[in-house]
Structure formats: C-alpha cells, structure tokens
Amino acid sequence: MTIHNLDLILAVSILLTAIFMIAKNKMQYRTKDWVGGGSGTDSTKHKGGIYYNAKKEEFPYGKTKTYTCGEDVNPRELNTAQDTFYNTFIKTFKLNKLKKLHTGRLTDYLYWIFASLVIILTILVLIL
Amino acid sequence: MIIVYSLIAAVILTALGTYALLAKDNLIKKIIGLGIFTDGIHLLLISIGYKEEGIAPIIRDINYQQLGAMVDPLPQALVLTSIVIELSITALALVIIIQIHKKYKTINSKHLRRLKE
Amino acid sequence: MIPSFLAIPVLLCAAFLIPLAGIHKKKWVPILAITATLVSFIASLMTITPLLNSTDKILTHQMGSWQVPYGITIAIDQFSLMIITLITFTGLLAAILSKKYIKHSKPEYYSLLCLLLAGLTGMAHTGDLFNLFVFLEITSISSYALTAFYTEKKSCEASIKYLIMGAFATSLILLGIALTYGLTGTLNMADIAIAVNNNPSPTIPIIIGLLLTGLALKSAIVPLHAWKPDVLEATPIPIGAIFASASTATCLYAIIRILYTIFDIHLTTLMLAAGTITMLIGAILAMQQDNILRLLAYSAISQVGYIMIAFATDTTSAIFHLFNITIIEALLFLSVSALLINTKETGMTKLSTMNLNPAKIIPTAFLVGALSNAGIPLLNGFSSKWLIYITTLETYPLITIAAVLTSALTLAYSLKAYHMLFRSAGHGMGKGPGTATTKQQGDINHNTAQKNTGPAILIPLITLIIICLYFGIFAEQGELISQQIAESLSNNNIYIQAVLNK
Numbered sequence: 001m002t003i004h005n006l007d008l009i010l011a012v013s014i015l016l017t018a019i020f021m022i023a024k025n026k027m028q029y030r031t032k033d034w035v036g037g038g039s040g041t042d043s044t045k046h047k048g049g050i051y052y053n054a055k056k057e058e059f060p061y062g063k064t065k066t067y068t069c070g071e072d073v074n075p076r077e078l079n080t081a082q083d084t085f086y087n088t089f090i091k092t093f094k095l096n097k098l099k100k101l102h103t104g105r106l107t108d109y110l111y112w113i114f115a116s117l118v119i120i121l122t123i124l125v126l127i128l
Numbered sequence: 129m130i131i132v133y134s135l136i137a138a139v140i141l142t143a144l145g146t147y148a149l150l151a152k153d154n155l156i157k158k159i160i161g162l163g164i165f166t167d168g169i170h171l172l173l174i175s176i177g178y179k180e181e182g183i184a185p186i187i188r189d190i191n192y193q194q195l196g197a198m199v200d201p202l203p204q205a206l207v208l209t210s211i212v213i214e215l216s217i218t219a220l221a222l223v224i225i226i227q228i229h230k231k232y233k234t235i236n237s238k239h240l241r242r243l244k245e
Numbered sequence: 246m247i248p249s250f251l252a253i254p255v256l257l258c259a260a261f262l263i264p265l266a267g268i269h270k271k272k273w274v275p276i277l278a279i280t281a282t283l284v285s286f287i288a289s290l291m292t293i294t295p296l297l298n299s300t301d302k303i304l305t306h307q308m309g310s311w312q313v314p315y316g317i318t319i320a321i322d323q324f325s326l327m328i329i330t331l332i333t334f335t336g337l338l339a340a341i342l343s344k345k346y347i348k349h350s351k352p353e354y355y356s357l358l359c360l361l362l363a364g365l366t367g368m369a370h371t372g373d374l375f376n377l378f379v380f381l382e383i384t385s386i387s388s389y390a391l392t393a394f395y396t397e398k399k400s401c402e403a404s405i406k407y408l409i410m411g412a413f414a415t416s417l418i419l420l421g422i423a424l425t426y427g428l429t430g431t432l433n434m435a436d437i438a439i440a441v442n443n444n445p446s447p448t449i450p451i452i453i454g455l456l457l458t459g460l461a462l463k464s465a466i467v468p469l470h471a472w473k474p475d476v477l478e479a480t481p482i483p484i485g486a487i488f489a490s491a492s493t494a495t496c497l498y499a500i501i502r503i504l505y506t507i508f509d510i511h512l513t514t515l516m517l518a519a520g521t522i523t524m525l526i527g528a529i530l531a532m533q534q535d536n537i538l539r540l541l542a543y544s545a546i547s548q549v550g551y552i553m554i555a556f557a558t559d560t561t562s563a564i565f566h567l568f569n570i571t572i573i574e575a576l577l578f579l580s581v582s583a584l585l586i587n588t589k590e591t592g593m594t595k596l597s598t599m600n601l602n603p604a605k606i607i608p609t610a611f612l613v614g615a616l617s618n619a620g621i622p623l624l625n626g627f628s629s630k631w632l633i634y635i636t637t638l639e640t641y642p643l644i645t646i647a648a649v650l651t652s653a654l655t656l657a658y659s660l661k662a663y664h665m666l667f668r669s670a671g672h673g674m675g676k677g678p679g680t681a682t683t684k685q686q687g688d689i690n691h692n693t694a695q696k697n698t699g700p701a702i703l704i705p706l707i708t709l710i711i712i713c714l715y716f717g718i719f720a721e722q723g724e725l726i727s728q729q730i731a732e733s734l735s736n737n738n739i740y741i742q743a744v745l746n747k
Binding site for chain 3: 149209221227240
C-alpha cells in the first residue's frame with residue numbers, strides 16, 4: 001500500500017503544477033458531460049506541440065531517455081498504433097477484406113439474413 | 129376454398145413486406161415493410177384456425193352441436209398479442225428515427241455509416 | 246412450488262416502481278434495483294434443492310390451474326435452472342456496478358434493466374412456445390431501448406439497425422410458431438414433441454429452419470452477427486455485459502430446447518459448419534479492431550462458435566463451455582466498464598495515451614478474463630476448451646485444428662488489448678520511463694473524476710475472479726454438473742412425462 005500512497009502524492013503534485021501551468025498559459029478546458037454525450041476529445045490550441053513541457057521528470061532508476069532510431073524520443077510519444085499489431089499475418093491472408101465486407105449499411109445486413117435463411121432452409125429440406 | 133384465397137394473400141403480403149424491407153433505403157419505408165411483413169404472418173395465423181361453415185367462437189348458451197362448428201379462437205388471441213408487440217416496436221422505431229433525423233439530418237440508411245467494420 | 250418463478254413478478258414490480266421512486270428521491274433508485282436483482286438471485290438459488298429432490302428432477306406448474314395441454318406451463322429442468330442462476334447472477338453484478346457507472350442514477354436505466362432481466366428469466370422458465378416468443382419480445386424491446394440510451398449519433402444508429410434486424414428475426418420465429426400450431430394444434434412444448442413424433446410431416450424442416458434463423462440472430466452466429474459489435478459499442482457498458490453473457494446464453498438455451506426437447510433432432514453438419522465459421526471469423530475480425538468494446542464483442546461471437554461445435558459432438562463440454570463463457574464475458578465487460586468510468590473514449594489508441602489510473606483490481610480482472618478466454622490452464626476457459634478439443638479430436642480432427650488456431654488468435658488479440666489498455670506508455674503502472682508523469686490534452690479532469698475503487702466495483706470483479714479460478718482448479722466439479730445436465734437433455738421422454746402427467 002505504500003507504493004499506492006506515493007503514486008497519490010506524485011499525482012497530486014503534478015496536478016498542482018499542471019493547474020499552475022494552465023493558469024499561466026490561459027488554456028480552455030471542457031469537462032465532458034455524461035448526459036447528451038460528448039463526441040470525443042477536441043484539440044485545443046496550445047503552443048509548443050501536443051505535449052506539455054512539464055518540470056524535469058525524476059526517474060528513480062533505469063534509463064532516463066528513450067533512444068529510437070538515432071534520436072531521443074519522449075516516452076509519451078511511443079504508443080503503438082493498433083494497425084501495426086499482427087500486420088503481416090493480416091496482410092498475407094488478406095483478412096482486412098473480410099473487415100471491409102461489413103459495410104455498415106443496413107440493407108447489406110438484411111440481405112445476409114435473407115440469404116442465410118434460404119441456405120438453412122435448403123440444407124434442412126435436403127437433409128431431413 | 130376460401131381458405132386458399134386468404135393463404136395466398138398472406139404469402140403475397142409477406143413477400144411484399146420482405147421486398148420493401150430489403151429494397152428500400154428510407155428508414156420509414158423499412159418500418160412500413162416490417163409492418164406489412166408482420167401483417168402477412170398474422171393473416172396466416174388467423175386463417176389456420178378457420179373451419180368450413182364456421183361461426184364466431186362466442187358461447188351464448190351451451191349448445192353442443194354449435195361447439196364443433198366454431199372457428200378456432202386461439203390463433204386470434206395470438207394475433208392480438210402479436211399486434212400489440214408490433215405496435216410497440218413501430219412506436220419505438222419511429223422515436224429513434226426522429227432522433228436520427230435530428231442528429232444526422234437524413235433518414236437514408238445508406239448514409240448511416242458511422243459504425244462500420 | 247417453484248421459488249425461482251418469484252423472480253419475474255419481483256423484477257416487473259421493480260421495473261414499474263423505479264420511475265415512481267425516482268420522482269421522490271434519486272437515492273432510492275439503485276437501491277431498489279439492487280434489491281430486486283438480489284431477491285431474484287436468492288430465489289433462483291433456493292430452487293436448487295427442491296429441483297434435485299423432486300422425481301425426474303423437473304419442476305412443473307400450471308398457470309391459472311388450467312389442464313395440462315391447454316394452459317401455460319412453467320417447466321424447469323436442470324439446464325433451465327443453470328441458465329436462470331446465470332441470468333440473475335450477472336444481472337445482480339451489473340446492477341451493482343451500474344451504481345458507480347451511471348452518473349445521476351437515472352431511473353429509466355434501472356427500470357429497463359429490470360425489464361430486460363424479467364424477460365430473460367421468463368424465457369428460461371417457460372414450457373410453452375408462444376410464451377417464449379412473448380418473453381423474447383420483452384427482452385428485445387428493452388434491449389432496443391437500452392441501446393439508444395445515450396441518444397448520441399452512434400447509439401441511435403446502432404439501435405435502429407438492431408431494431409430492424411431483430412424485428413425481422415422475431416417475425417420469422419412467429420412464422421415458425423404459426424406453422425407449428427397449424428401442424429399440431431397445440432402450443433405446449435411437451436405436446437408438440439408427442440405430436441411431431443407421431444406424425445412426421447414435410448413441413449418440419451421448414452419450421453426448424455425458420456426458428457433457427459430467428460434465434461441464431463439473437464445469439465449472434467456468423468452470417469447474422471452484424472448487429473452485435475455495433476450494439477455493444479453504443480450501449481452503456483454494464484448493459485453490454487448482460488447482452489454478451491446472459492442474453493446470448495438464454496437464446497442458445499432456446500435453440501437447444503427447440504432442437505433437443507421439442508423436435509428431437511441432432512444437427513451435426515449444420516452446427517459444425519456454423520460453429521467453425523463463427524469461431525474463425527470472430528477471432529480474425531477481433532484482431533483488427535481499434536475499439537475495445539468491438540473487440541470484446543467479436544470475442545464473444547467467436548466463443549459462441551465453440552459452443553456450436555461442441556453441441557455437434559458432445560453435449561457435456563458444450564454446456565460447461567456455455568457456463569464458462571457467460572462468466573468470462575461478464576468479467577471482461579464489467580472490468581472494462583470499471584476502467585472507463587470517467588471517460589467516453591473507447592478507442593484503444595486514444596486510451597493508451599490517457600492516464601486513467603485504474604485501481605489494481607481492474608487489470609487483474611481483465612487479465613484473468615482475457616487469459617481464460619484464450620484457454621490458459623488453471624482458469625475455467627481451459628477446462629471446457631480441453632474437453633472440446635478431446636471430444637472433437639476423435640471424430641473431426643480438422644475441426645480441432647480450427648479450434649486450436651482460434652485459441653491462438655484469441656490469445657493474440659487478448660494480449661494486444663491488455664497491452665494497449667494497461668501497459669502502454671501512457672499509464673502509471675510503475676516507476677521508470679514511460680510512466681505517466683505529465684498531464685496531457687484530453688486526459689480526465691481529475692477534479693470531477695470518480696475513483697474507480699469501492700465496493701460497487703470490488704464485489705462484482707472479485708466474485709467473478711473467484712468463480713473463474715474455482716472452475717479452473719476444480720474442473721471435475723463443473724464437468725460432473727454439466728454431465729448431469731447433458732444426460733437430462735439427451736432423452737426428451739423424461740421431460741414429456743413430467744410435464745404431461747402433472
């Protein structure tokens with residue numbers, strides 16, 4: 001439980017510095033209301049890219065910088081996009097065509113229902 | 129003989145209902161097609177219970193010769209239940225279509241493609 | 246006297262009293278819903294001993310004291326009781342977690358939840374074919390309304406698509422019931438079984454085809470599965486847990502009741518074909534999804550395929566796997582809903598950059614559910630999947646290859662989901678580089694965020710984890726119970742005698 005408490009203190013302190021920086025940069029925030037729904041996050045204008053210049057980060061052990069392909073990258077930018085997982089497997093067997101078959105149109109889904117009804121009826125009449 | 133006419137009518141209604149459901153793109157037309165399809169099935173249900181030279185299944189005083197000639201009342205009860213169910217589905221569908229028109233500004237089902245794949 | 250039948254009136258009364266209570270005090274609304282689901286769960290647990298002590302292990306009751314083939318029968322055998330306990334259990338856990346998930350305690354939500362559970366419970370209790378149709382419609386209409394609960398763009402779209410497809414399918418079921426009535430003259434399940442046995446007719450394959458297509462759409466078997474990812478993306482996530490677990494189990498129960506008890510037909514080729522296609526397509530599509538809820542929806546679709554191939558060979562493994570799938574899907578969806586309490590964002594690439602700061606129970610619950618889905622030993626998914634592999638290996642070895650391949654694909658997308666949700670560079674899961682030390686655009690507003698701990702979250706997740714571990718370690722208990730249920734399903738004369746000689 002002590003690690004949990006340290007996380008709490010760290011999160012609260014970072015929250016206070018973030019609030020200070022917000023007041024300094026005059027940012028606009030929008031709290032998302034649960035009723036009526038928001039439609040995802042907006043990007044607000046912010047100078048200096050999409051990441052804050054936080055205070056100097058203290059890492060207690062290990063690497064302090066991330067080295068990728070000849071340059072040091074901010075670790076927050078290292079999130080993998082979901083398309084890259086199992087990309088070779090999907091592309092060789094052309095499985096993304098199967099995903100494109102679900103067009104999203106209601107009439108196509110109703111044709112599937114009707115076609116499977118006809119197929120099941122013919123199979124059952126021939127078997128039984 | 130009269131039963132054959134109503135069965136043919138039920139089949140024609142069902143076929144027209146599936147055509148409207150599959151071929152039309154407007155959501156209101158699909159709901160109308162669903163209603164016609166269900167009405168064809170109701171007609172089929174009622175005509176299953178028909179008896180030749182039948183009379184209405186209402187007991188005025190116990191007359192045992194008349195009991196055998198009564199039309200079957202059970203499918204009529206089933207059809208009443210099913211009409212109520214179809215009514216509530218149509219009402220709910222129309223409410224959702226009103227909301228869709230407010231958000232998407234269209235009722236064409238070809239243009240409702242925000243959720244796909 | 247059937248104690249579990251009390252669940253239906255209690256849930257219906259709660260569904261009608263909750264909006265009244267919501268006018269007076271908003272605080273009573275979740276308490277009323279949790280009380281109703283708790284009473285129904287306890288009532289279903291109290292039926293276990295009367296059922297096992299009765300002769301033939303079937304409890305029957307006639308509504309309104311009508312004679313046997315003429316009224317509505319309530320007939321519970323062991324399979325029904327398993328489904329009833331699963332429905333009320335997942336309903337209770339979803340109601341408990343909704344207390345934390347739904348802000349401002351909306352009375353419409355809890356009222357529709359109680360209606361949905363009443364419809365599902367009614368479907369599992371009944372012994373009459375048209376009564377099954379009516380309760381199926383109650384379930385369907387509550388789910389159409391719950392899909393459109395948020396009145397956003399995607400919720401309305403998912404709801405209208407589900408409504409039109411679902412209404413078409415239940416009309417096909419009604420057509421099947423109409424033809425059955427025309428053929429036999431009765432609607433009681435036991436009576437239809439006797440009439441169908443005595444005079445076979447060429448209409449019977451058509452009736453079975455219609456009924457199967459309608460019920461296959463409600464339980465999402467592959468060509469008819471297109472509504473499920475859209476609906477599970479758009480609905481509130483605890484309701485998605487009930488859709489994926491209890492609703493699927495009840496519609497599979499209805500298919501089995503119609504095929505095995507009424508018509509006494511074991512379709513092997515059709516179930517094998519549908520099962521393999523469902524498994525493979527579900528797993529393949531789940532690997533390509535960005536949205537976590539669509540990924541879990543395709544995962545649920547693929548696991549139903551396992552149940553279909555198991556019913557073609559050996560019923561014991563199928564029933565055990567049905568039980569396990571219900572528990573696993575409930576666990577996965579409830580853990581995701583506990584994770585996403587404070588945001589509406591469900592795309593995994595976006596979520597991997599956000600600092601959600603989950604409590605330590607939530608990644609554990611998701612990991613247990615995901616590994617159990619993939620078939621890792623010591624968890625309950627492995628016990629039932631091992632039984633399926635063994636029984637299909639004797640007769641259809643190619644199907645076993647497809648099943649093992651799907652298991653590998655399941656592990657693939659489960660690890661992808663776990664990595665992107667809990668182990669990406671955005672999350673403060675430990676010290677070191679990549680910990681969330683900076684606050685970013687689009688993060689949760691920590692001033693209004695709820696902490697995702699507390700008894701409303703701990704109780705459902707911990708009970709489901711304990712059940713997963715129990716049926717993984719003591720797998721023989723589950724196998725013995727499902728063997729008893731499979732034996733009671735194999736011979737439908739016991740059911741017919743118990744219902745008609747009451």
